[in-house]
Amino acid sequence: MQDPCGNCGRKFDRSPGYLLGSIYFNYGVTALLVVVIYFSLYFGKVLAGRQLLAVTAGFSLLFPVCFFRHARGLWIAFDEVFDPWPNEEEARALAKDKPLP
Ligand SMILES: [Zn+2]
Structure with missing residues (x-):
């Protein structure tokens, strides 16, 4: 990035640990999709037992890795809505770094 x-x-x-918030998005989307996939396959009588467990377990391991970058994007967009960049403190720090005219 x-x-x-x-x-x-x-x-x-923006600060140390700031991007950890993306983990919540990654977990939330993964959990939601696993639930939807599990019940769709279960009630659709597509898979059952160990096959269903293997498919959902595999998905829950692979999907977060593929979704990592998108989860960061979602987190940054979410944060931008509630705390737009630069906030007061960051604007002061930016002004301090700029050379005087
Ligand atoms: Zn930009």
Whole structure:
């Protein structure tokens, strides 16, 4: 991930541990999909028993790895709605870094 953004200069990793919030999105989407897939296959009588367990377990292991970048994107978008960049403190830090005219 290019940090800061090459286009607008937004800093994506705003503070240490900031991007950990994306884990919640990754877990939430994964859990939701596993539940939907499990019950769809179970009640659709497509798979049962160990096959159903293997498919959903495999999905729950592989999907979060593939969804990692999208979860970060969702987290950053979510954060941008509630705490737009730069906030007051970040704006002060940015102004401090800029050379005086
Ligand atoms: Zn940008």
